[in-house]
Amino acid sequence: MRHFRQQIGDRVASILDLTSTDLADSMTDPPSQDLGDLSLPCFQLAKQLKKSPPEIATQLAQASWDLPWLQSVDTAGPYLNFKVNRSEFARLAVERVLQAGEGWGRGESGQGQTVIVEYSSPNIAKQLAVHHLRSTMLGQAMANLLRWAGHTVISWNHLGDWGTGFGKLLAAWEKYRSTDDLDSPPLEKREDPVSDLNALYVRFNQSCQEEEGLDSIAREWFRKLEAGDPLAVSRWKRIRAVSLHKFDSIYQRLGVSFDKTIGESHYEQGMEAVIAQLQDKGLLVESDGAEVVHVTDQMPPMLIRKQDGATLYGTRDLASAMERHKLYPFDRCLYVVDAGQGLHFKQVFGVLKLLGHEWASHLEHAEFGVMRLKVDGAWKKGKTRGGQVVLLEEVLNQAVQLATRKVQEKNPDLDSQQVEQISEAVGVGAVIFSDMKAARRKDVNFELEKILAFDGETGPYLQYTHVRFCSILRKAASQGLAAGDGRLLEEAEELVLLKRILRFPEVVARAARDAEPSHLSQYLLELASEFNTYYAQHRVLGDDASLSSDRLVLVDALKKTLGRGLQLLCIDPLERM
Ligand code: ARG
Secondary structure (H helix, E strand, O other), X not given: OHXXXXXXXXXXXXXXXXXXOOOOOOOEOOOOOOOOOEEEEOXXXXXXXXXXXXXXXXXXXXXXXXXXXXXXEEEEOOEEEEEEOHHHHHHHHHHXXXXXXXXXXXXXXXXXXXXXXXXXXXXXXXXXXXXXXXXXHHHHHHHHHHHHOOOEEEEEEEEEOOOOHHHHHHHHHHHOOOOOOOEOOXXXXXXXXXXXXXXXXXXXXXXXXXXXXXXXXXXXXXXXXXXXXXXXXXXXXXXHHHHHHHHHHHHHHHOOXXXXXXXXXXXHHHHHHHHHHHHHOOOEEEEXXXXXXXXXXXXXXEEEEOOXXXXXXXXXXXXXXXXXXXXXXXXXXXXXXXXXXHHHHHHHHHHHHHOOOHHXXXXXXXXXXXXXXXXXXXXXXXXXXXXXXXXXXXXXXXXXXXXXXXXXXXXXXXXXXXXXXXXXXXXXXXXXXXXXXXXXXXXXXXXXXXXXXXXXXXXXXXXXXXXXXXXXXXXXXXXXXXXXXXXXXXXXXXXXXXXXXXXHHHHHHHHXXXXXXXXXXXXXXXXXXXXXXXXXXXXXXOOOHHHHHHHHHHHHHHHXXXXXXHHHOOOXXXXXX
């Protein structure tokens, strides 16, 4: 729509003899279609030209407009209301979408800008739990949106592969060798090595409470790992490799990929340099044997080095941010991490600023709310009754299972391979959409039955709407119906749909700017619901061949918009289901 609003803006500039205006973004829809199809508030212009808004509106209404897609220009007090010539507007709208083809919605607002999006960032030796979905999918959608809006994006996985916890795991490996040897069968050959590692870790932690001295054995193993002891390093590498392998299989199902996967371990070498910088600037302060930096009075100091000399998660984040900026001097660097780590990022960003890095203001904590699951009738934070985490893979499998039943019910003609493919897309898509539906800062209540409904605000509902577009297009093709140029799309509901479609590139740009995939998911829900209203009132393929041809291109434009929108959200736009 911006393209059309821009034309109005340019015309206003020439009528009023202004060099340029930035009116395109201030135009809105009038409160009702009777008043017009586009509205320009004249307050800004009035101020600029020192006249009253109604005066400006009247002056503009009396001018000659000669934009062929405009029907009339009227005033309503301080507003200028435009009615479009539906036929010409429809023709131009359809042309715009179809000419863009596969690139529909792609924008240039991000041209020349580099953005790092860090997301997922799980800890190794643990399974991905359902709450990992949030960072993983929100982050991937942000990366997709930013790319589609024209930015250069580097997607980044900041793997948690370092810290004293790995000392425990290595100690456990050694301790339980007689009963549960991770070398036989070797870790790599096991069905679920990550679960086995986690089980061993939990067992070791329990023993720590009963047996004395285990803690210091664990510390010793971490020290060995830090010192490059061959056995410790080789086991740690194996743990890392099997974990990554497992993560990748789930990422693949979710349509997630990274340009960079860099573990926290990578920054171990750079710790001394970071500490030296802090020292040089006189920022490092001793506190109870540990070293800290006072960021502001508004927050507790950031811990840089513990009493025992070990560096921390936060120290590694300092090193990582500096390296990121060195590798890719970014315009923005997003950390898609839960809101619970808000203080951590305030400290990290604050310390980088104190170090004098002006780019610290380009760092953003793209925070999000928690995901809750229903346990015994109450909403809980991603844990089962026994306090166990709910595995992401299990949730995906359950969703696919439920989807299989529904798909078979809906379409008994599909063969088993089709059912399998479609159910995977529907089940996984439903889970992803549920995560992306609401503004990211809100908490999400996750309910499997609800998110898989084919009606209501769900992923399957959107996929089903896409399928409907595809089946209309297939039917038209089988009738040999050619595409029209859109001139006959003169119904009020058609104008509503065309305006909605034309807004797609703006929605992508806004979602990218705000790092807010829900702008897009809400838009797609509106698009689908407006189409379904239209479809209940009008036949697309009817007796009038010319009209059918034009409605066909409308459906094609809808399909391109919804299809691309779903893809940006990592949801498979199905052709059949
Ligand atoms: N691995 C961390 C965790 O599981 C998340 C890392 C977030 N990213 C960062 N740069 N600190 O909690």
